[in-house]
Amino acid sequence: MKIWFYTGPQCSLCDLADIELQQTSQYDALNIEKVNIRTSTDLYHLYGARIPVLMRDDNNNEIGWPFTTADLEEFLQ
Template identity: 55%
Template sequence: MKLILFTGPNCGLCLQAKALVSLLGRDDLIVEEVNVRNNVDLYHRYGARIPVLKRDDSKKELGWIFDSKQLEEFLA
């Protein structure tokens, strides 16, 4: 499953979100990081909400703050 992680420069919360995904230990996950500062539309949509995970298949989004249980439910 492909996930998009909307991030920003020097975003400590984004590092925490990425670490939570890594801790799941799922080999089927592909995480593409997208810096919202590189796109005006993405910046306006996500700039104040990063980190945000988005499923590429269903387009569902999971905004910070989330824990491992919420992440598992999001991926189910």
């Protein structure tokens, strides 16, 4: 499953989100693409105040910080 990981430079919350994501049972099966929202004005306006945000490519569902490993497990089902 492809996951878009919207992040930004020097984002400590993004680092915490990455740790939670790595703890999921499905981590090895995920295709995670990190996207720096500062590379696009549109992305910055959509996600600037909300990063980190994960979005599933298959259904466009999003989960934003704060989330736990359990929250991610449910999100990835």
